[in-house]
Amino acid sequence: MNAHNWIDLKQDADTGIETLRAHFQGHAYDPHWHDSYLVGVTEQGVQQFNCRRAKHQSTPGKVFLLEPGDIHDGEAPTDDGFTYRMLYIDPQWLTRELGAVFDKAPDNSELSFANTLTTDLPLAHATALAFETLHRGELKIVRQTALDALLEGLTRHLHWRTRYDQDPRLPLVAQKAREYLHANAQYDIGLDQLAAATGVDRFRLTRAFKAAYGMAPHAYLVQLRLATARRMLSQGEQPTTVAMTLGFADQSHLGRWFVRAYGLTPALYRKRCSNLPDR
Template identity: 55%
Template sequence: MTMAQTFATTNDWIELNRDHATGIETLRAHFEGHAYDPHWHDVYLFGTTEAGVQQFRCRGRQNVSTPGQAFLLAPGEIHDGNAPEAGGFTYRTMYIEPAWFDAWLERLADDAPASVEPTFNATLAGDPRLVAAIDRAVGALHEREPRMAREAALDDLLLALGRHVNWRLPATAPDDPPMLARSARDYLHAHVGEDVGLDDLAAALGVSRFRVSRAFKTAYGMPPHAYLVQLRVVRARRRLMAGDEPAEIAAALGFADQSHLGRWFRRAYRLSPAAYRRRCTNITDD
């Protein structure tokens, strides 16, 4: 049985664990002052604040999470993290793969529409049942409780999430990013490891670099170059989870070197790539 490992700097600390049966990562952490730079995940994120005040910007507004509230983020939602009060904040969270979450919904939610994407009504929810369900699920996975207990906790979480979930057709809802921004995003995903310039992006889309930059920032909350760096960090996380070497990943994803990857990875996850790889794979460094 593998227990959570703690990574600490000054008064900040992180406990990270991964359930290999489901691929779900669980995290408990404490931060004082600045916690995270703006970033996004390609997974669903459900969490609660255990103690203190957690402040983060998401969906164009400042959110303040305190004990008794849950926070819910869908893949791609940009957010940061700060402790606005002395003493910082402690929180727990879980990261769930979209494919696993979708299959989970199909098994348990008989009324879940087909071929739609789940999103959330609000970033913060003061629903006691949901808060308790997240705390229980994170705890069951984080402490490696027996399989049946873990599965029951996840099922309870799904039921508690029910009234907080919205359903939308992929890329067809009125508030979806405009076509130009989506095309630019698709181009970046297809060329993630290349030294892409704004002129390359604009030429591929047949518009000016100013127009594509403006459309992209309006749709995604950050300019194309910042999104590309975040995309590389997200891809790096997946490759580290698979056991790849940080130096190899840095070269493949367009980072200048391993140190460059490390700087950006820490800004998003507060762990070095090597530390993250050790925790998620049980591979030790040579």
């Protein structure tokens, strides 16, 4: 990691929301995704990232909104780098809390952000305030008031999207491969094995998968394992246990991939989120 880069991460015990403030120069992190909804604001500099097949540049005051599974990367195109604040919001918590705002969620649906990047000053202010109250561990009534303001601001950008069992926008072979990876993520899966499970040769499989998800099957498998690792570590699991459970060669192998995706080590992430000592 660049010597000028830094990360400050905490987790709110009541809501499970992670709060992260970070600064990066140059390359920040490789393409990856999260199981959470991401709501963040850029404080300083230009935050450049690719998401949903488009390149975005977030500048101070802009709000970036990512759904669970949105693949994104990050870099600083200018020498002074960028600083940002981010909230990682649990989908179940968000859906439950918004139940007070929406009368009834449509059947077979999930919350979706209309745009990845938006200029909404009230929402930017609400995001920054929610971050501060959670990150500093303010009184519960103060944190809840700030979160209510954030939720109110988010409703202008959220809509209910139909949840597809089979997404018609994606090639069937890519969907089959993705389902196979999710079902067998802990195993040492080869391309030939994955191709056999989808009924095509591995070259067609790789092309279809890249076209559908923006990365090769092996990269998707690594990111799938990392998303699970992040969840396990936040629950207090030891990095050695996580590496073994998810099929990484060893703890150092997990560590290298984790740093590339999230900018900090598994042990540090576990410590910041679980408040448990290392053994």
